[in-house]
Amino acid sequence: MTLKSPLGRVLGLGAAGGVQHWWLQRVGAVALAPLGAWFAIALLSLPDRSYAAVHAWLAQPLHAVLMLLLAPIAVHHAWIGVSIVLEDYVHGRVTKSVALLLAQLLHLLIGVAAVFAILKVALGSAQ
């Protein structure tokens, strides 16, 4: 049941999309709190942040899996946050649409790059 007109639905106007954004933002936040804390502590606990040390750390399956959770969830959380800020402060139909589109593509790029890099390290030749 929706009170939006068919035209409004097609154009994606109105506030009805906000609830899902709001909820996803919170789900991401709840997942990110432990994952982010784990990442910070793990990184700071390494003897050093040399290539060998960090590479060996990320090559461990458990670390790679947690990083594969952390990176996309963090990017998704950031994408929603940046979108909300753009929706709030960028005015003008075209400017706003272009800004939102660029933000989405840029976050997609960052997410794919991070996931690919993690997989390459984790699945690279066993050392």
Place this chain on the structure above:
Amino acid sequence: MAARSRPLSPHLQVYRPTHTMVLSILHRVTGLVLALGLLVFAAWLLALAAGPAAYAELTGLLASPVGRLLLTGFVFAYCYHFTSGIRHLVFDTGRGLERRAARRSALIVVVVSIVLAALSLWAMLRAGGTP
């Protein structure tokens, strides 16, 4: 489309800043800073995947004065956004919204985030100063 320059409802500049309002704005600002931080995060992972030479180049950049300033900023932004985010999650359950409680949690957020950031920076410096 409707004509431009329609009146907007009163916005940030007409209100006297309050503690809770400043904290809320800081949450947004640090969130944006951390979104930029994700660029560095992804670049760091890509450099790691690309090999020792690329990784050395990136950590070299991060060890420069500008790089260190950037990382210090990310650490503070992260610790603040993390702590403040937990406060906002509590708000979302409908708790702690009364004036006294909100002011008290605001103070806790500021103190805890500064302590966390200081501890993180100390740990980073202790491990040889390289980020």
